[in-house]
Amino acid sequence: MKRTRHSAAGRAATDLILETFRLNGRLLLAGDRLVSELGLTSARWQVLGAIACSPQLQPVAWLARSMGLNRQGVQRIVNEMLTDGLVELHPNPHHRRAHLVGLTKKGRTVYETADQLQIPWINELAKSLSVSDIESAIRISETLRKRLEANEREP
DSSP states (O other), X not given: OOOOOOOHHHHHHHHHHHHHHHHHHHHHHHHHHHHGGXXXXXXXXXXXXXXXXXXXXXXXXXXXXXXXXXXXXXXXXXXHHHHTTSEEEEOOTTOSSSOXXXXXXXXXXXXXXXXXXXXXXXXXXXXXXXXXXXXXXXXXXXXXXXXXXXXXXXX
16 A cells, blocks of 8 residues: 655645644633633534624524534524523524524623623734734635535535
């Protein structure tokens, strides 16, 4: 069996992905700490954000897809937040069982409070980083994500 080797870009992309995994773990821990007093976890905050930032109400499956998560995990979080009064379900004119998810007044307040906690935190974290470097990182991450999504659609 012939041993294949990483190209220079392949090795660098592997290093980027490994660093992204480490960063994700740290972001989840930091997010949990930042919003814990609001009764949120990073996962709940992420779902609240997807609902808050959506231009229209969406069913759980669409929310999950937009976040790159599985529907079952998002459904579990939505169910918890429903019990806590952070979200509410609305009838979906296109599907009888897949209700649309929206924020309650309490959910909107909690999300806006979390957003206000995030601003000074991220400003400090981003201090001394150039906007152009951050934008480059975004472009690379988007390109890799889109290629992975395209591969998922291929037979």
